[in-house]
Amino acid sequence: MAQPPDLLYSREHEWVRIDSDTATIGITDYAQSSLGDIVYVELPKVGTQVAQFSNTGVIESVKAVSDLYTPLSGEVTEVNEALENDPALVNREPFAGGWLFKLQVKDSKQSENLLSPDSYEELIAEAQ
Secondary structure (H helix, E strand, O other): OOOOOOOEEOOOOEEEEEEOOEEEEEEOHHHHHHHOOEEEEEOOOOOOEEOOOOEEEEEEEOOOEEEEEOOOOEEEEEEOOHHHHOOOHHHHOOOOOOOOEEEEEOOHHHHHHOEOHHHHHHHHHHHO
16 A cells, blocks of 8 residues: 555654644554554543654554554644544544544654655565
8 A cells, every 4th residue: 555645654653744833643554454453542641742752652452552652742732532432443544534643743853753655665565
């Protein structure tokens, strides 16, 4: 699956869509596919300050429990409350309705530490 061209990616398989000073964060299709059926998502609380690449939550699937990392620093402004009742939304719509949380971006230069869609494709090709 080709990666959406308007996103940036982390080596931990999170994606970020930056719109002005707001970043929407989720996990990639590759990540949700590797995890299998997602049964629980623990997200950071609104108002939490997070640092780039720090642990911000947990994603639990039938196969494993995985840490969730943030691709950028900032303050959590919103979480996807739909995931509370339907965590499998991450499996069905990893780049749309299955987003995880939004941040007020602290330092836009941090996006230079992330991967382009093509670079992310190379990363997952090496992992397979």
